[in-house]
Amino acid sequence: MKKNNNDKVNICVVGAGYVGLVSGACLAETGHRVVCVDSDPKKIALLEKGVMPIYEEGLEKVVKRNVKAGRLFFTTSIKGGMLHGGRRAEAIFIAVGTPPREDGSADLSDVEKVAEEIARNMSGYTVIVEKSTVPVETCEWINKTVARHNKNHIPFDVASNPEFLREGTAVKDFLEPDRVVLGCPSKQCETVLRRIYKAMKGATVLVTDVKSAELIKHASNSFLAAKISFINAVARVCEKTGADVEMVARGMGLDKRIGASFLKAGIGFGGFCFPKDLEAFYWLSHRKGYNFELLKAVKEINEDAKLWLVRKVQDELWNLEGKTVALLGLAFKPETDDMRFAPSIDIIAEFRKLGAKVRAYDPVSQENARRVIQGIYFAEDAYDCVAGADCVCLVTEWKEFAGLDMKKILALLKHPIMIDGRNLYTPSKMRELGFTYKSVGRQ
Numbered sequence: 001m002k003k004n005n006n007d008k009v010n011i012c013v014v015g016a017g018y019v020g021l022v023s024g025a026c027l028a029e030t031g032h033r034v035v036c037v038d039s040d041p042k043k044i045a046l047l048e049k050g051v052m053p054i055y056e057e058g059l060e061k062v063v064k065r066n067v068k069a070g071r072l073f074f075t076t077s078i079k080g081g082m083l084h085g086g087r088r089a090e091a092i093f094i095a096v097g098t099p100p101r102e103d104g105s106a107d108l109s110d111v112e113k114v115a116e117e118i119a120r121n122m123s124g125y126t127v128i129v130e131k132s133t134v135p136v137e138t139c140e141w142i143n144k145t146v147a148r149h150n151k152n153h154i155p156f157d158v159a160s161n162p163e164f165l166r167e168g169t170a171v172k173d174f175l176e177p178d179r180v181v182l183g184c185p186s187k188q189c190e191t192v193l194r195r196i197y198k199a200m201k202g203a204t205v206l207v208t209d210v211k212s213a214e215l216i217k218h219a220s221n222s223f224l225a226a227k228i229s230f231i232n233a234v235a236r237v238c239e240k241t242g243a244d245v246e247m248v249a250r251g252m253g254l255d256k257r258i259g260a261s262f263l264k265a266g267i268g269f270g271g272f273c274f275p276k277d278l279e280a281f282y283w284l285s286h287r288k289g290y291n292f293e294l295l296k297a298v299k300e301i302n303e304d305a306k307l308w309l310v311r312k313v314q315d316e317l318w319n320l321e322g323k324t325v326a327l328l329g330l331a332f333k334p335e336t337d338d339m340r341f342a343p344s345i346d347i348i349a350e351f352r353k354l355g356a357k358v359r360a361y362d363p364v365s366q367e368n369a370r371r372v373i374q375g376i377y378f379a380e381d382a383y384d385c386v387a388g389a390d391c392v393c394l395v396t397e398w399k400e401f402a403g404l405d406m407k408k409i410l411a412l413l414k415h416p417i418m419i420d421g422r423n424l425y426t427p428s429k430m431r432e433l434g435f436t437y438k439s440v441g442r443q
């Protein structure tokens with residue numbers, strides 16, 4: 001990517017997680033000088049040693065290249081990140097977590113803490129950029145918070161710049177986005193943000209008011225979640241009528257108005273974005289006096305999609321007490337180690353509630369899974385996972401599972417039962433091999 005010295009911006013990114021670290025590294029890649037801040041000293045220590053705290057394709061190379069070039073730095077101190085190597089950050093991105101509370105609302109306490117700390121350390125006009133996914137009106141709260149703690153009356157703006165990257169393809173998504181949304185309260189702020197994103201030439205830059213930018217993120221994620229739930233509901237109808245959901249999705253997707261993406265039937269969506277953003281959007285709409293029933297239905301269909309897998313196992317094995325179920329995959333999708341809100345967590349809980357023993361294997365997320373799932377056997381590999389199990393369920397469509405030696409799997413299983421929660425395999429081939437094979441919305 002072409003770098004122009006005049007457009008270089010000193011940037012501080014607070015929160016070096018999936019979004020903050022990828023954003024920081026990629027902004028450095030486009031020529032800016034970036035300091036990534038994280039309150040977790042272990043994360044910063046790893047990054048300083050060149051070890052990535054998350055699994056993300058291509059990230060390590062970008063981080064190492066930019067550290068070497070003197071464009072990317074790490075620290076645990078917001079103050080140290082805002083004034084680093086004698087240079088003051090013109091823009092500070094807030095990329096901390098916004099996890100869901102019990103009632104579905106977003107917990108914005110980390111955002112507030114960061115806003116206070118930024119306010120105490122500003123020394124010249126600063127653009128504070130809300131990158132985390134937050135409900136509409138959060139920037140207004142950040143504005144009030146910063147104003148309250150801004151004792152020296154330093155000028156500042158609070159902008160909304162939602163992030164649309166996907167885990168697994170995050171580096172590519174950040175460097176080659178479809179669109180960059182900039183919710184800017186002033187021309188001065190817009191100028192700084194346009195300089196920051198100047199290198200992303202292929203992307204449409206949409207400048208909006210701050211509230212619309214905030215809403216674009218929640219509305220986009222909820223819409224995508226709705227598409228997934230829609231096709232999962234269609235899959236149920238296909239199962240009842242003898243139609244094939246893959247064919248139906250193909251036929252629907254050829255219509256340009258609909259598009260083919262996010263029409264893959266399966267056992268539901270998970271991850272740190274869709275479930276919590278859907279909840280937060282519903283909660284906020286409700287609080288503002290609008291009952292967004294559609295979002296409720298999207299969530300209910302998704303909960304049912306997870307339990308579909310358990311029902312299919314029951315259809316084959318009857319009582320699950322004392323039986324052993326093998327799960328291939330734990331991450332909410334392939335190419336990520338992220339276990340947050342992975343459907344596997346609820347599925348395993350349901351199997352265990354019904355008295356089944358669970359063996360599981362995931363090529364990448366196993367370590368993270370051990371922290372959130374107890375009482376199951378974590379296998380060495382896919383073959384160890386299915387050994388002696390009464391049936392096997394495909395939970396995450398990792399590439400390595402597509403290439404498994406199915407004859408070996410058959411020989412290791414107690415009964416030749418495969419429940420494919422992601423429609424990874426071809427039904428006719430699986431049956432030829434001798435499997436009792438069930439998949440989503442297909443006969």
Ligand SMILES: NC(=O)c1ccc[n+]([C@@H]2O[C@H](COP(=O)([O-])OP(=O)(O)OC[C@H]3O[C@@H](n4cnc5c(N)ncnc54)[C@H](O)[C@@H]3O)[C@@H](O)[C@H]2O)c1
Nearest residue numbers: 015016017018019038039040096097098110132133163167
């Ligand atoms: N993960 C995704 O795919 C994705 C995509 C788009 C948007 N988002 C949104 O981006 C935000 C961040 O998500 P994430 O997946 O990167 O979360 P994450 O948990 O991976 O990262 C958040 C980081 O912030 C750090 N942090 C928390 N409080 C801090 C503080 N006071 N000072 C400094 N650091 C602090 C944490 O230690 C953590 O490393 C969320 O709002 C999420 O919804 C996520």
